[in-house]
Amino acid sequence: MASVEIRDVRKAFGSTQVIHGVNIGINDGEFVILVGPSGCGKSTLLRMIAGLENISGGEIRIGERVVNDVPPKERDIAMVFQNYALYPHMTVADNMAFSMKLRNAPKSEIQARVSKAAGILGLEKLLDRYPRQLSGGQRQRVAMGRAIVRDPQVFLFDEPLSNLDAKLRVQMRTEIKELHQRLKTTTVYVTHDQIEAMTMADKIVVMHDGIVEQMGAPLELYDRPANLFVAGFIGSPAMNFVKGKIRAGAQPSFESDGGGVFPLTTAPQGSDGQPAVYGIRPEHFQLSAAGLPAEVVVVEPTGSETQVVAKIGGQELVCIFRERITAGPGETIRIAPDPNLVHLFDAQSGNRMS
Amino acid sequence: MSDSVAGRLTAPAIRHTTRWDRLRINRNWLGFWFMLPAALILVLFLAYPLGKGVWLSFTDAKIGRTGVFIGLENYEWLGLPWWEDADGVFWLSVFNTVVYTVVASVVKFAIGLYLAILLNQHLPFKALIRSIVLIPFVVPTVLSAIAFWWIFDSQFSIISWSLRHMGLIDHNINFLGDPNNARAAVIFANIWRGVPFIAITLLAGLQTVSPSLYEAATLDGATRWQNFRFVTFPLLTPIIAVVMTFSVLFTFTDFQLIWAMTRGGPVNATHLMATLSYQRAILAGNLGEGAAIATAMVPFLLFAIMVSWFGLQRRKWQQGADND
Numbered sequence: 238m239a240s241v242e243i244r245d246v247r248k249a250f251g252s253t254q255v256i257h258g259v260n261i262g263i264n265d266g267e268f269v270i271l272v273g274p275s276g277c278g279k280s281t282l283l284r285m286i287a288g289l290e291n292i293s294g295g296e297i298r299i300g301e302r303v304v305n306d307v308p309p310k311e312r313d314i315a316m317v318f319q320n321y322a323l324y325p326h327m328t329v330a331d332n333m334a335f336s337m338k339l340r341n342a343p344k345s346e347i348q349a350r351v352s353k354a355a356g357i358l359g360l361e362k363l364l365d366r367y368p369r370q371l372s373g374g375q376r377q378r379v380a381m382g383r384a385i386v387r388d389p390q391v392f393l394f395d396e397p398l399s400n401l402d403a404k405l406r407v408q409m410r411t412e413i414k415e416l417h418q419r420l421k422t423t424t425v426y427v428t429h430d431q432i433e434a435m436t437m438a439d440k441i442v443v444m445h446d447g448i449v450e451q452m453g454a455p456l457e458l459y460d461r462p463a464n465l466f467v468a469g470f471i472g473s474p475a476m477n478f479v480k481g482k483i484r485a486g487a488q489p490s491f492e493s494d495g496g497g498v499f500p501l502t503t504a505p506q507g508s509d510g511q512p513a514v515y516g517i518r519p520e521h522f523q524l525s526a527a528g529l530p531a532e533v534v535v536v537e538p539t540g541s542e543t544q545v546v547a548k549i550g551g552q553e554l555v556c557i558f559r560e561r562i563t564a565g566p567g568e569t570i571r572i573a574p575d576p577n578l579v580h581l582f583d584a585q586s587g588n589r590m591s
Numbered sequence: 592m593s594d595s596v597a598g599r600l601t602a603p604a605i606r607h608t609t610r611w612d613r614l615r616i617n618r619n620w621l622g623f624w625f626m627l628p629a630a631l632i633l634v635l636f637l638a639y640p641l642g643k644g645v646w647l648s649f650t651d652a653k654i655g656r657t658g659v660f661i662g663l664e665n666y667e668w669l670g671l672p673w674w675e676d677a678d679g680v681f682w683l684s685v686f687n688t689v690v691y692t693v694v695a696s697v698v699k700f701a702i703g704l705y706l707a708i709l710l711n712q713h714l715p716f717k718a719l720i721r722s723i724v725l726i727p728f729v730v731p732t733v734l735s736a737i738a739f740w741w742i743f744d745s746q747f748s749i750i751s752w753s754l755r756h757m758g759l760i761d762h763n764i765n766f767l768g769d770p771n772n773a774r775a776a777v778i779f780a781n782i783w784r785g786v787p788f789i790a791i792t793l794l795a796g797l798q799t800v801s802p803s804l805y806e807a808a809t810l811d812g813a814t815r816w817q818n819f820r821f822v823t824f825p826l827l828t829p830i831i832a833v834v835m836t837f838s839v840l841f842t843f844t845d846f847q848l849i850w851a852m853t854r855g856g857p858v859n860a861t862h863l864m865a866t867l868s869y870q871r872a873i874l875a876g877n878l879g880e881g882a883a884i885a886t887a888m889v890p891f892l893l894f895a896i897m898v899s900w901f902g903l904q905r906r907k908w909q910q911g912a913d914n915d
Contacts, residue, residue: 289806310812322807326825335821336811383811 239300239313239390239423240265241286247294248281248447255281256447258295263440266421268414272434273444273470279427280395282444286425287316287393299390315384316393319400321376323368329379330355330364333386354385357416374405381416392417394426398433410436431471435459443467461580465587468516468580474544476516477554480584485509491581497529497550502576505590513590516580519544522556528573533564547572647882654876665883680859681884684867688891690774691863692842695781699838700831702782703789708819710790711797721791728787736851739780743767743852767853770860777861780848785841789834796830797823828902836899840892864888 241263248256256278263269271279284290286297288309296303304312315336323332330351337347355361358378368376377397384392397413398406414437417424428434434441435455443450443458443466450470451463462468468476481493489504491513499515531547531554538544543562546553547570556572564570581590614620648665652658670677710721727735742749743766751763767773800823808822846865849855855862855870862870864884872881 287806287810289809309810314810316807316810318803318807320801320803322801322803324804324808324822335808339812339817339821383807387811 240267240298241391241423241425242298243282243286243295244298245295246282246285246292246297248278248285248290249293254293254447256285256293259444259447259449261442261449261452263423263425266423268417268424268426268437268439269442270426270428270434270438270440271442271444272428272431273450275429276446277444278447279429279444283316283393283395283425283427286391287314288312313390314393315387315389315391316395317377317380317384317397319396321368321380321397321400323376323379323383325368328365328367329360329371329382332368332379333382336383336387350386350388351382354382357385357419358382373401374409377401377409378412381413385416385420390423392422392424392426394424396428397426398428398430406433413437432473435471441471443470445470461589462516463589465514465516465582468582468589472518474519474555474557476518476580478582479515479517479552479554481513481515483508483511483513483581491515491579493550493552495550495552497552499529499549499574499579500576501579501581505581508590512584514582514584514587516582517554517574518578519555519557521575521578522554522558522572523575524558524560524562524570525573526571528571530569531572533562533566533568533570535566536562536564538562545570644882645886647878648886650879652878652882654873654878658879661879665879666887668880669883669887680862681867681887683859684855684862684864684884685887687774687859687861688843688863688865688888691778691781691845692839695778695785695842696835696839698778698782699785699789699842700835702786703834704793704831706786706790707793707797708823710794721794724790725787727784728791732784732847733851735784736780736848739776739783740767740852743776768857770857773853773857773861777849777852780852781842781845784848785838789838792834793827793830796827800826832899832902836895836902839895839899843891843895844888 241261243259243261243263245258245260246256247254247258259278259282261269271282273279281290285292286299288304288307292305296305298304299312299314324335327335333351333354334347337350351364352361355364358381360375360378360382363371363375363379368379371379377400380397394413398409401409410433413426417437426433426437438455440453441455441458442452445466451458451467458467458471462471462476465478469478479491479493479497479499481491481495481497483501483504484490484492484498485504485508489501491499491501493499493515499517529549531549533545533547534553535546536543537546538561541559543558543560545556545558545562547556548554549572554572562570582588583590647658649660649662650658651661651664668678669681672682706724710717710724714720741747745763745765745768748763748766750766751760754760755763765772766776804822804826805818808818813821844865845863846869849861849863849866850869853861855866859867864887868881868884868888870881871884872878875881
């Protein structure tokens with residue numbers, strides 16, 4: 238096991254720069270998830286850690302060693318690919334043993350490690366099967382088994398769950414997290430799914446257009462998103478954004494461009510009249526007689542909760558309530574955003590106003 | 592009588608299904624009808640000539656004279672290699688054919704695989720290079736054979752000329768006049784012509800291998816050679832079996848190249864079974880004897896097909912998802 242240090246790393250394909258100086262520190266044993274929309278450079282960064290892509294600038298350290306010029310096989314990392322990349326002509330056991338066979342490890346050691354990994358992943362009965370004969374989830378597990386057998390310093394996962402169906406994805410998510418808690422191997426995991434990131438990570442790195450937007454523990458990102466991008470990316474359904482102006486004073490408030498007025502607990506100093514973006518998560522609304530009148534547009538009950546799209550000052554807001562709503566479209570309900578859980582962002586820079 | 596009583600048809604008005612109806616409508620028969628045109632073409636142009644050829648080999652037919660059945664006499668004339676009175680020229684042609692096929696196929700495979708791997712890399716002008724590789728395959732055989740004939744000519748050979756001018760030799764090389772040189776020359780020409788087919792087919796096979804397999808193997812610690820040995824080659828075996836079967840069959844039955852370059856000479860050193868059969872049957876007029884030589888190729892070809900049949904068996908790893 239080892240820490241990973243990414244210092245001012247840059248990547249350019251020809252004249253197009255895709256990663257613009259990224260700094261990430263990953264502690265020994267930490268589970269770090271790189272998350273972001275497609276094309277944000279997260280997979281490229283992972284492949285640079287693996288050594289499958291050259292590093293155009295900056296340096297990557299695994300443990301104490303700078304690995305910029307170290308070939309992939311000497312970096313002591315194991316990677317799980319999105320399409321699993323199992324060798325189709327080898328049985329499950331041979332797939333897992335391949336790296337050790339290449340190192341000419343003694344047969345008894347290979348056998349021991351393969352059966353240990355198979356035991357961890359529940360693959361004992363499948364060792365003689367070929368990848369074609371396995372289901373998606375089983376293939377996924379074999380791919381992880383291949384990584385575990387290596388007993389590497391760092392596990393790298395490249396969107397390992399995107400080829401699975403929704404139900405299996407949830408199950409494998411739990412399995413991977415359990416596995417990490419058991420093995421405590423430093424893990425870097427790439428995904429575009431913020432739910433995966435929130436549920437599994439010790440630390441999330443949100444990337445966008447080749448830069449790191451924010452880095453921190455999942456709930457830190459959820460509670461205090463640093464800018465509009467992170468605020469909109471983390472959380473599902475996404476945070477509501479309302480454009481308008483801050484009104485400071487004895488009773489500070491936020492006035493939307495459409496004329497809605499939202500209460501604030503405090504206004505940032507000297508912000509009276511400043512254009513800003515008001516952010517509130519759907520789950521931070523409450524039904525309250527003292528709330529703001531809102532016109533119901535759509536009601537979507539899911540059983541455990543009810544999702545309502547309602548309009549305040551011409552602006553549609555998504556709200557989630559634990560209660561069941563009987564109001565229909567066109568009717569008015571009174572909703573109260575929790576003023577303690579409101580986020581204000583600068584309209585120009587998109588950064589959080591503390 | 593088609594009167595109906597109370598809406599019910601009288602017996603003669605009901606049309607019973609005939610046997611013809613069944614042949615027309617039944618699904619199994621329908622399949623048969625669709626297959627028939629193709630089957631007729633195959634029977635007419637493949638099975639009938641083959642059968643006729645085998646029949647001819649049991650007669651003493653000559654050009655202009657229908658033969659009479661003489662049993663295995665033609666084959667007795669050819670004899671077995673260890674017989675005193677066996678047909679030496681025929682057995683020489685068998686030897687030539689086997690050498691020609693084995694050497695040419697092995698070399699074609701090696702060069703073809705090498706080229707395919709090379710063309711699978713990221714090269715500048717990839718498409719252009721790939722089409723250049725195909726040229727030998729596109730040029731008509733006889734044209735390329737004539738070109739080789741000149742290249743290997745005893746007086747005007749460009750190879751001899753070049754080597755002489757470089758001072759490496761002091762007289763022309765007798766390419767097509769010396770038995771072993773001639774064999775090497777025709778094999779070389781066959782290889783030149785056959786490599787593109789193998790290279791392009793194997794390239795198609797290589798492109799079906801997912802690049803992430805190589806990445807996974809690289810991370811697992813495989814060198815370039817181990818990548819080839821443990822990933823590329825095993826995944827390529829099914830397509831190698833197909834392409835080498837075709838290559839062996841085409842090489843074994845080769846005629847054009849030999850006939851255009853050497854006509855079997857010198858002293859029958861490059862006579863293949865196909866050329867010898869043509870010479871005996873058409874030029875010498877002994878249809879029966881020629882047919883026997885041609886028929887003698889069948890066991891060899893069957894053997895080649897059997898080898899590939901077992902090579903082509905779907906390997907266990909190719910079999911689909913049966914989660915028993």
